[in-house]
Amino acid sequence: NKSFQFWSTQPVPQMDELVPADVNCAIEENIPLDKVRAEPFTLPTGFRWANVDLNDKEQLDELYNLLTKNYVEDDDSMFRFDYSAEFLKWALQVPGYRPEWHCGVRADGSNRLLAFIGAVPQTVRVYDKTVPMVEINFLCVHKNLRSRRVAPVLIREITRRVNITGIFQAAFTAGIVIPKPVSVCRYYHRSLNPRKLIDVRFSHLSAKMTMARTIKLYKLPDEPATRTLREMKESDVGQVFKLLTTSLKQYSLAPVYKDEEEMAHALLPRKNVVYSYVAQNLNGKITDLVSFYSLPSSVMGNANHKTIFAAYLYYYVAGSVSVKQLINDALILANKEKFDVFNALDLMHNEKIFSDLKFGKGDGNLQYYLYNWKCADMKPSQIGLVLQ
Numbered sequence: 001n002k003s004f005q006f007w008s009t010q011p012v013p014q015m016d017e018l019v020p021a022d023v024n025c026a027i028e029e030n031i032p033l034d035k036v037r038a039e040p041f042t043l044p045t046g047f048r049w050a051n052v053d054l055n056d057k058e059q060l061d062e063l064y065n066l067l068t069k070n071y072v073e074d075d076d077s078m079f080r081f082d083y084s085a086e087f088l089k090w091a092l093q094v095p096g097y098r099p100e101w102h103c104g105v106r107a108d109g110s111n112r113l114l115a116f117i118g119a120v121p122q123t124v125r126v127y128d129k130t131v132p133m134v135e136i137n138f139l140c141v142h143k144n145l146r147s148r149r150v151a152p153v154l155i156r157e158i159t160r161r162v163n164i165t166g167i168f169q170a171a172f173t174a175g176i177v178i179p180k181p182v183s184v185c186r187y188y189h190r191s192l193n194p195r196k197l198i199d200v201r202f203s204h205l206s207a208k209m210t211m212a213r214t215i216k217l218y219k220l221p222d223e224p225a226t227r228t229l230r231e232m233k234e235s236d237v238g239q240v241f242k243l244l245t246t247s248l249k250q251y252s253l254a255p256v257y258k259d260e261e262e263m264a265h266a267l268l269p270r271k272n273v274v275y276s277y278v279a280q281n282l283n284g285k286i287t288d289l290v291s292f293y294s295l296p297s298s299v300m301g302n303a304n305h306k307t308i309f310a311a312y313l314y315y316y317v318a319g320s321v322s323v324k325q326l327i328n329d330a331l332i333l334a335n336k337e338k339f340d341v342f343n344a345l346d347l348m349h350n351e352k353i354f355s356d357l358k359f360g361k362g363d364g365n366l367q368y369y370l371y372n373w374k375c376a377d378m379k380p381s382q383i384g385l386v387l388q
């Protein structure tokens, strides 16, 4: 890592820095807007900046194609995230989004999209401080352009474009370790379609088990145990806003939805993108919420299957039932929607239910990072922020 050649120049705590428990603040003071660099950073010769207009189907498909071929793979390069075009619109076109934060790099001549970094506005609470931030996501450099030091230029440029608007903090996650994680989380997986997962070598048959026994082990009921659980709809937004806002207060890192529109965007169901369910009591009060998002993965080099359909646990509030029952209901609903596997990080209350609900530990960690902010480290159970 060339002793973090780039990250040692950035306002982030250094790896060996132990931040005292009572410190929770910006590392660098806000730059006066007229002092923020006005012109874009310089790209290597032959490349130019170009915003990706996600309302232009052609450009949306260019971004889809860049990511589906060049984005995150598992550590053995057997699988690669296959974010859909509709998912990218959902994740990047949140209320108040800025087109210049969909930052692309094109090759002169061919005009091909070869790199991208995205930012979306998201107010985040860190312990007792509510901070206007952006979430950084989908940083991707084409495989043929790696080690050309393009990523540091993308990070500096998106920082500049965000700083110009008066925002000086960011939140992001990564599978790699750079200065300096605020928390280290772990992926867990719950098989829904064990035969397919074993076939593509995502999972393996455990020594003392037959395939028939394995299928039986992961079998789920057809309907959720919480009988009043139903798809969330527009008219639920007001109650869900209050329920989730209150519930998120228990975590040390959590999104702050400034209004119902922001939360509606995050949670209202969109087929093949995000699924949300609520439980309502006899007085019509919404007491529980559970949601998950759809992120397929390409399977590289398998004759029978091209794609693993994975659901990822998103936000939830267990108000009238246990976390265990609510997440088991999410498994049942995801299975009904034909997902092959249900993924979850060990944040929020998730770790408590993994064993009973038959989740297995995944490969690699997911580090949580804050940019230009220092605060005490957090245990995964203190994290209430889920990035796509």
Ligand SMILES: COc1cc([C@H]2SCC(=O)N2c2cccnc2)c(CCCN2CCN(C)CC2)cc1O
Pocket: 072, 073, 074, 075, 079, 080, 081, 082, 175, 176, 187, 202, 296, 297, 298, 308, 310, 341, 343, 361, 362, 363, 364, 365
């Ligand atoms: C194979 O097991 C995992 C695969 C994945 C991801 S990585 C791309 C992909 O398609 N994944 C997948 C495939 C099928 C079903 N759900 C997810 C994960 C999540 C990311 C793991 N980070 C990747 C980057 N390194 C550096 C650290 C670990 C966990 C798995 O335990």
